[in-house]
Amino acid sequence: MSWLEKIMPSQIRTESAGKKAVPEGLWTKCKDCGAVLYRAELDRSMRVCPKCASHQPVAPRERMKLFLDEMELVEITGGLEPRDPLKFRDSKKYRDRISQAQKATSEKEAVLGVEGTLKGMPVVVCAMDFRFMGGSMGSVVGEGFVRCVNTAVSRGLPMIAFVSSGGARMQEGLLSLLQMGKTSAALTRLADAGLPYIPVLTHPTTGGVAASFAMLGDVCVAEPGALIGFAGPRVIEQTVQEKLPEGFQRSEFLLEHGAVDLIVDRRELRDRIHNILAILRHVKPAEPDASRPSAANSPAG
Amino acid sequence: MQKKKLDYLDFEQPIAELAQKIEELRFVADGSEVDLNEEIERLEVKSRNLTEDIFAKLGSWQVVQLARHPQRPYTLDYIDALFTDFEELHGDRHYGDDPAIVGGLARLDGHSVMVIGHQKGRDTKEKVYRNFGMPRPEGYRKALRLMQLAERFNLPVITLIDTPGAYPGIGAEERNQSEAIARNLFEMARLKTPIICTVIGEGGSGGALAVGVGDHIAMLQYSVYSVISPEGCASILWKSADKAKDAAEAMKMTSASLQELGLIDEIIPEPLGGAHRDYAAVTRTLKDSLSLTLSRLSAMSSDELVAQRYDRWMRYGDYKTS
Numbered sequence: 001m002s003w004l005e006k007i008m009p010s011q012i013r014t015e016s017a018g019k020k021a022v023p024e025g026l027w028t029k030c031k032d033c034g035a036v037l038y039r040a041e042l043d044r045s046m047r048v049c050p051k052c053a054s055h056q057p058v059a060p061r062e063r064m065k066l067f068l069d070e071m072e073l074v075e076i077t078g079g080l081e082p083r084d085p086l087k088f089r090d091s092k093k094y095r096d097r098i099s100q101a102q103k104a105t106s107e108k109e110a111v112l113g114v115e116g117t118l119k120g121m122p123v124v125v126c127a128m129d130f131r132f133m134g135g136s137m138g139s140v141v142g143e144g145f146v147r148c149v150n151t152a153v154s155r156g157l158p159m160i161a162f163v164s165s166g167g168a169r170m171q172e173g174l175l176s177l178l179q180m181g182k183t184s185a186a187l188t189r190l191a192d193a194g195l196p197y198i199p200v201l202t203h204p205t206t207g208g209v210a211a212s213f214a215m216l217g218d219v220c221v222a223e224p225g226a227l228i229g230f231a232g233p234r235v236i237e238q239t240v241q242e243k244l245p246e247g248f249q250r251s252e253f254l255l256e257h258g259a260v261d262l263i264v265d266r267r268e269l270r271d272r273i274h275n276i277l278a279i280l281r282h283v284k285p286a287e288p289d290a291s292r293p294s295a296a297n298s299p300a301g
Numbered sequence: 302m303q304k305k306k307l308d309y310l311d312f313e314q315p316i317a318e319l320a321q322k323i324e325e326l327r328f329v330a331d332g333s334e335v336d337l338n339e340e341i342e343r344l345e346v347k348s349r350n351l352t353e354d355i356f357a358k359l360g361s362w363q364v365v366q367l368a369r370h371p372q373r374p375y376t377l378d379y380i381d382a383l384f385t386d387f388e389e390l391h392g393d394r395h396y397g398d399d400p401a402i403v404g405g406l407a408r409l410d411g412h413s414v415m416v417i418g419h420q421k422g423r424d425t426k427e428k429v430y431r432n433f434g435m436p437r438p439e440g441y442r443k444a445l446r447l448m449q450l451a452e453r454f455n456l457p458v459i460t461l462i463d464t465p466g467a468y469p470g471i472g473a474e475e476r477n478q479s480e481a482i483a484r485n486l487f488e489m490a491r492l493k494t495p496i497i498c499t500v501i502g503e504g505g506s507g508g509a510l511a512v513g514v515g516d517h518i519a520m521l522q523y524s525v526y527s528v529i530s531p532e533g534c535a536s537i538l539w540k541s542a543d544k545a546k547d548a549a550e551a552m553k554m555t556s557a558s559l560q561e562l563g564l565i566d567e568i569i570p571e572p573l574g575g576a577h578r579d580y581a582a583v584t585r586t587l588k589d590s591l592s593l594t595l596s597r598l599s600a601m602s603s604d605e606l607v608a609q610r611y612d613r614w615m616r617y618g619d620y621k622t623s
Contacts, residue, residue: 081621085562086553090538139618146615168506168528170538173552174564177506177528178617181514184483185490185614208528211467211482211507230479230507231469235533239469249474259477 030054032225046266055203055223055266059105060112060127063162067270068116068125076113076124076151077144085139086173094171101132110135110165111144115151118160119274119286124152127162130204135165137209138172142179145213149186158196158277163214167207180212187216196280198273201228201251201260215259219276221269222251222260307578310366312355316574319348352574359523361549361558365531367523368502372577374584376403376418376461379501382584383591384409384416390450392443396476399440401432401464402512404447409459410592412599415451417444417512418461418501434503435468438481441511445485448492457495457595460512465530466505482511489514490614491607495598497591499569500524500556501576516610517594519567520556521583523575526565527554564617567594 028039033052042049046066047056058066064073088094102108110132115124126148128135135141145161152159168176190197199217201210203226211230222228229249237244247253254260264272274286309317323344330337359367367373380387384407392398404417419436422428444460451458467478489496489512496515504513504526520526529537534552535544553559556568569590572579598606 079623081623083619083621085619086551088551090548090551091540139620143618143620170529170534170552172528172619173554173562174526174528174559175562175617175619177510178564178614180483180507180510181486181490182614182617184486185514185611187487188491188611208507210479212486213483215477215480215483216487228479229474230467230482231474236469236471236474240471242471244471248471254477257475257477259480 031056048266053265054225057130057164057203058162058266059131060107060129060162063127064112064114064116064125066266067160067162068114068118068123069120071116073114073116076115076147077109077111077126080111080140080144080147081108082138082140084171085175086171088171088173090171097133097171105129105131107132109140109144110137111141113144113148113151115155115157118277119270119289121274121277121281121283121286122155122157123277124148124155124157124159125162126159128164128209130164130166133169134167135209136167136169136176137165137179137183137212138169138176139179141165141169142176142182145183146186149183149190152195152197153189153193156193156195158198158281159190160273161197161199161213162202163199163205163209164202165205165207165209165214167209177208180208183213184216187213196277198276200264200269200273202226204228206230206232217261218280219262220260221273222254222263223266223269224251224263226251228254228260308370308372310363310370312359312363312366313352313574316348316352316355319344319351323348349573356574360546361525361553361555362531362546364523364555365525365545365549367575368525370575370577371423373502374576374580375423376420376463376501378580379461379584379587380407380416380418382580383588384414385411387416390443390447393439393446395439395442397439399432399437399443400430401434401436401468402440402444404444406456409588409595412595413454413456414459414595415447415456416459416461417447419464419508419512421463421502432468434464435466436464436508436511437468437470437473438476438478441478441481441485444512445481445488448489448496452492452494455494457497457599458492458515459591459595460496460498460515462498462500462504462509462513462526463502463524464505464508465503466533467508467511482507485511486514490610493603493607495595495601495606496610497594497598499587499591500526501587505530514610514614516598516606516613517567518565519569519590519594520559520565521569521576521587522556522571524556525549525554526556526559527552 030049032054035051084094110129113126201222205228387407389405403420419434421434422431498515500520531545531549532542534548536542559565572582576583
């Protein structure tokens, strides 16, 4: 605290004054262009900034609402909860980190899997929660993903995974590394059954999750501007001691280098993924959504 | 193959001092009429007891140091000593040949096999050439190509794991190392031939796992296997790489801890003081272990093998269900 702050009466300190001036949650700021946005408007545009089209993070339950048809969803990953097999402790106990994340998100873990319909087509969808310990993959995320694959196989459905993760969960040690093998092995069954798998890489997709089920799609989709890569940019910069190229490890960079099939604006994901699945599965095309927002009628899209 | 002069680690200093004393006595004894043999023998027993004492209670960080010992046998040392008729095969057929992963056709006890492993360098020049055993995407893709070649000709695959981890470089990302690693995990899970994986030194994260999905996972006694290096873990969770020792302990990355957690199948014992003290001894033990596993797995049909491998990988996980 500076001397100026110390002598100022606490009521007029700017940090607290700024917060009180605006009712909470009505306005929000775009993390990329800094535009002040009316929250309801941002929600209407699927949390894509109406000014600069930057894609803001979306939690799994909201993602399901945005992506799937409106109906009751059947949860596949319910009842899975993390344990602490290593009794891991760094500056904080793993147990405490878990309960903190559970409180903050009202979720049990960083993965949600459901069965629902996409423009009438039954599908299995798995989504990761970056708010929950950086969407890191421990035993529960691994098992949750496998349950989604197994449901897709037994019901004969395509699978879509919304990926968002910093990588493996260090607090579970080698077990978290082995989840990479587990999730990848599960996908061999989906492939054997001739069922399509489409991962959608969202910001950010890195580490052990990038190097397993995120990169094993029959068709690999990315949202615009997402950071996607195995090693983090800071580690790379420190290792190679040179400046990273412009846009390095962003979706557009990956597309240019042949690492993803296509980049799709979030507001078009329903139509485009349905179209891809419909062609792969030899079914008739669907009508475009009328009531949902699309990138086409937004100036920045 | 093995240098005469041993490098001692910091925690081995008492052993080093004794060894020094023994050497001095030998030197004196050589040129004198006094019989020092008895004294030398006494010190040698003492040295062995001291080594046994120190090695009986190694901390995780000390095991990490042993796993990274500059004189530890590397993949090509084992290939030389264990296998016959080795033909090294190169390249991923797309971009290049990665010297950080070596592989090729060989025989083990006369049986045809494919052997693949990470390779570190011994001197500075070779270290750079081998990129310190950190593979680039070409390495994983070469490994996969060789494994699929093995599958076509019914050769079991033997992998030796010894890497600090995947190389965090610009080119490695441009050539999509995530996909290269992921593809190996996927294809190894369904490869229709036995895969035997042994961690011989450092099992570092995705770079290790990329040749680590198999039917049997063994570790040499003083090797380590972890999701991230202790230094990496410390700098993320403790915000300081100096806490690597604490991170090594917390991650339970030694063979003993991992066996206790039920994550590996076998610990292959090392000679007293570590593999680098006696190449011949560790080679014999490793060979016995590989032969035994190989004959067990070779008796199974490929369908049985793949189904069993699948079940084994599905079992990895520790979680609650309600």
